[in-house]
Amino acid sequence: MSVEPRIRQFLLNNYLFTDDDAALGNDDSLLQKGVVDSTGMMELIAFLEEQFAIRIADEEMVPDNLDSVNNIVAFLARKQPANDAQAGA
Amino acid sequence: MCAITGVLNLLGAPVAAQRLMDMVASVRHRGPDGTGFHIEGPIGLGHARLAVIDLAGGAQPIHNETRTVWVVFNGEIFNYLELRAELEARGHTFYTQSDTEVLVHLYEDYGRDFVQRLNGQFAIALWDAEARRLLLVRDRVGIAPLFYHASPAELLFGSEIKALLAAGVQARPHLAAIDQIFTWWAPLAPDTAFEGIHELPPGEWLEADARGVRTGKYWDFDYPAPGDYSAVPEGSLAEQLRSLLTDAVRIRLRADVPVGAYLSGGLDSSVIASLINQHTDVSLCTFSIGFESAGLDETPYQQAVVDDLGTRHARMDCVSGTIADALADTIWHSETPVLRTAPVPMRLLSGFARANGFRVVLTGEGSDEVFGGYDIFKEAKVRRFWAAQPDSTWRPLLLRRLYPYLDITTQGQGYVRSFFGQGLGDVDAFAFSHLPRWHTTALCKQFFAAELQSALAALPPAEVRLAASLPATFARWHPLNRAQYLEAKLLLPGYLLSSQGDRMLMANGVEGRFPYLDHRVIEFAATLPPRLKLRVLREKYLLKRAMAERLPAAVLARPKQPYRAPDIAAFVAARPECLDLMSPATLRDYGYFDVAKVGHLVRKALSGRVIGQRDNMAFVGILTTQIWHHRFIANPLRLQHRVDPSMSQGNMPCRLNLA
Numbered sequence: 214m215s216v217e218p219r220i221r222q223f224l225l226n227n228y229l230f231t232d233d234d235a236a237l238g239n240d241d242s243l244l245q246k247g248v249v250d251s252t253g254m255m256e257l258i259a260f261l262e263e264q265f266a267i268r269i270a271d272e273e274m275v276p277d278n279l280d281s282v283n284n285i286v287a288f289l290a291r292k293q294p295a296n297d298a299q300a301g302a
Numbered sequence: 303m304c305a306i307t308g309v310l311n312l313l314g315a316p317v318a319a320q321r322l323m324d325m326v327a328s329v330r331h332r333g334p335d336g337t338g339f340h341i342e343g344p345i346g347l348g349h350a351r352l353a354v355i356d357l358a359g360g361a362q363p364i365h366n367e368t369r370t371v372w373v374v375f376n377g378e379i380f381n382y383l384e385l386r387a388e389l390e391a392r393g394h395t396f397y398t399q400s401d402t403e404v405l406v407h408l409y410e411d412y413g414r415d416f417v418q419r420l421n422g423q424f425a426i427a428l429w430d431a432e433a434r435r436l437l438l439v440r441d442r443v444g445i446a447p448l449f450y451h452a453s454p455a456e457l458l459f460g461s462e463i464k465a466l467l468a469a470g471v472q473a474r475p476h477l478a479a480i481d482q483i484f485t486w487w488a489p490l491a492p493d494t495a496f497e498g499i500h501e502l503p504p505g506e507w508l509e510a511d512a513r514g515v516r517t518g519k520y521w522d523f524d525y526p527a528p529g530d531y532s533a534v535p536e537g538s539l540a541e542q543l544r545s546l547l548t549d550a551v552r553i554r555l556r557a558d559v560p561v562g563a564y565l566s567g568g569l570d571s572s573v574i575a576s577l578i579n580q581h582t583d584v585s586l587c588t589f590s591i592g593f594e595s596a597g598l599d600e601t602p603y604q605q606a607v608v609d610d611l612g613t614r615h616a617r618m619d620c621v622s623g624t625i626a627d628a629l630a631d632t633i634w635h636s637e638t639p640v641l642r643t644a645p646v647p648m649r650l651l652s653g654f655a656r657a658n659g660f661r662v663v664l665t666g667e668g669s670d671e672v673f674g675g676y677d678i679f680k681e682a683k684v685r686r687f688w689a690a691q692p693d694s695t696w697r698p699l700l701l702r703r704l705y706p707y708l709d710i711t712t713q714g715q716g717y718v719r720s721f722f723g724q725g726l727g728d729v730d731a732f733a734f735s736h737l738p739r740w741h742t743t744a745l746c747k748q749f750f751a752a753e754l755q756s757a758l759a760a761l762p763p764a765e766v767r768l769a770a771s772l773p774a775t776f777a778r779w780h781p782l783n784r785a786q787y788l789e790a791k792l793l794l795p796g797y798l799l800s801s802q803g804d805r806m807l808m809a810n811g812v813e814g815r816f817p818y819l820d821h822r823v824i825e826f827a828a829t830l831p832p833r834l835k836l837r838v839l840r841e842k843y844l845l846k847r848a849m850a851e852r853l854p855a856a857v858l859a860r861p862k863q864p865y866r867a868p869d870i871a872a873f874v875a876a877r878p879e880c881l882d883l884m885s886p887a888t889l890r891d892y893g894y895f896d897v898a899k900v901g902h903l904v905r906k907a908l909s910g911r912v913i914g915q916r917d918n919m920a921f922v923g924i925l926t927t928q929i930w931h932h933r934f935i936a937n938p939l940r941l942q943h944r945v946d947p948s949m950s951q952g953n954m955p956c957r958l959n960l961a
């Protein structure tokens with residue numbers, strides 16, 4: 214599975230508790246829509262670090278990187294351009 | 303405390319004795335020491351007794367000299383000795399040594415206003431045979447419970463909802479109240495989770511006679527207009543507070559059985575323990591809970607107080623499996639879904655105290671409401687300060703003083719703005735202080751089934767009813783006082799004193815007493831300038847100043863820790879089988895929740911990943927709603943036992959007065 218559907222599935226199943234794809238737009242703000250709260254943000258960070266074998270520094274934990282599906286996908290692409298293929302391994 | 307029950311046939315039909323006995327039998331856990339009844343035509347009063355004062359002679363119902371006024375009563379009148387002296391001086395004669403008997407004589411002298419003379423915690427049912435009128439009264443803040451069901455034919459009442467169900471009232475869910483629980487943690491009185499069953503709100507009375515049923519308020523939390531606060535110097539106020547609290551504790555030690563105290567390790571219960579120790583010759587026994595998780599456990603602080611005061615201390619260690627095992631019976635006692643497991647250890651603790659020989663304990667409940675201790679008060683203060691400069695980047699950072707975990711990530715700014723910034727534009731909204739909390743809790747409602755969501759959407763919003771219930775002066779009060787009022791009306795009676803208080807204590811026949819909720823303390827604290835409660839962001843300022851020299855430094859300096867128990871972790875780790883009631887078939891059958899969404903939540907819980915507050919609340923709320931429905935609605939009340947009127951309980955005879 215490529216990055217975007219995995220992110221979407223995680224967010225849908227774990228924060229919106231649904232399989233309904235229409236429940237979340239790729240540009241929807243996770244914070245403003247109330248999808249994640251502060252502990253939810255920690256869950257998300259733990260998921261990204263584990264699933265994509267990356268480390269997210271404190272200064273990277275900003276809405277520009279994490280506040281929507283598109284932001285997360287773009288952030289991951291910047292974060293691991295070389296080893297995208299091993300994601301999910 | 304005890305249990306009271308009763309029936310008034312408004313059309314005049316005689317009361318059936320067996321029905322009244324069934325009602326008492328259903329709440330017998332509250333009063334294991336004896337039962338008593340008074341039946342006189344259309345009125346039936348029932349009582350299950352927990353003997354605390356006048357063990358030999360205090361059986362109820364109690365009557366006046368001419369047997370025209372009869373009372374059953376749950377609770378304690380702490381100033382009964384002073385009231386008795388006054389009544390005797392006016393010529394009243396007493397036939398018991400109990401606190402109950404002052405009620406009938408006070409009623410003779412003052413009518414319905416007699417309640418203004420009482421210092422105590424009480425649910426009273428009083429039959430005036432000459433006026434053929436029943437009067438129900440509940441204490442000012444909601445310590446003693448009192449529920450009723452009214453129809454054109456009859457009024458039924460009881461200390462617990464079980465008594466009404468035992469009398470034949472059908473158990474049906476009150477969906478609007480379920481909605482309120484998933485917003486405020488508790489329904490707003492008089493609503494309960496059951497349709498057609500009401501609680502008499504704290505500070506109110508109810509009269510019933512042939513003309514019908516009427517209710518009214520005799521007391522409420524009240525605060526001065528800004529500028530009208532007490533102008534007494536701070537040092538004198540601290541001295542006044544110390545002597546007031548000392549007296550509140552002193553009269554709460556009146557009992558003919560040993561009195562113990564709960565010790566959390568926090569400021570409030572430590573103050574109480576210290577006052578008992580320093581101002582009485584009672585050798586104090588204290589009780590506490592320990593948890594496995596270091597994040598929840600307060601044992602080291604409890605030990606510091608025990609070492610300082612030299613109390614005889616007993617600690618009950620609560621492990622996760624115990625909480626899972628005890629949850630279903632806890633909901634049987636709470637009679638309402640809850641969003642936290644915290645009531646469970648409180649029920650186990652009362653059992654522990656009882657097993658150690660205690661049936662009365664003093665606790666620190668109420669201090670945070672009265673003296674301004676909660677984080678939500680500070681949070682509202684920071685948000686108000688921030689609202690004055692909404693674009694400020696550093697003002698909201700003050701929230702990190704309250705919630706250090708916001709420092710964990712620099713996502714704080716984005717999160718802080720979106721969460722705590724809710725309602726920032728409307729600082730005059732009545733619920734400004736509480737909006738973020740209510741909004742977070744209400745997110746649990748995403749799990750409601752579509753049918754329930756549409757049924758609720760057709761109802762007027764609960765906030766509208768809450769706003770309409772506020773006193774006329776509310777909008778003129780200082781913002782801190784407004785937030786205190788909301789706490790005092792919702793969480794305090796609806797959850798802390800009931801689901802986590804009375805019901806958990808009385809499940810094991812233990813009475814709680816709450817010195818901070820002495821109405822003299824409440825009324826004194828209400829007149830204090832807000833800066834003597836919340837000094838900048840330091841909570842309970844005057845209380846700390848008044849008690850500083852009498853407490854261990856570690857307790858005084860300790861950051862406030864809310865009492866909490868393990869939630870999801872307790873179930874997932876220890877007892878996955880307790881999730882049976884969250885199975886798709888049962889969820890579908892009961893109809894409250896969306897099967898697919900709950901399935902995702904359960905899988906998330908079982909995954910062992912980090913679970914946030916929001917999911918914990920939703921999980922416990924869903925599980926306890928399912929348990930509640932299972933116990934009360936899907937399987938209607940079956941009486942475990944009936945009271946045999948010829949049976950005697952030791953030296954507490956079961957009495958049946960048939961007038």
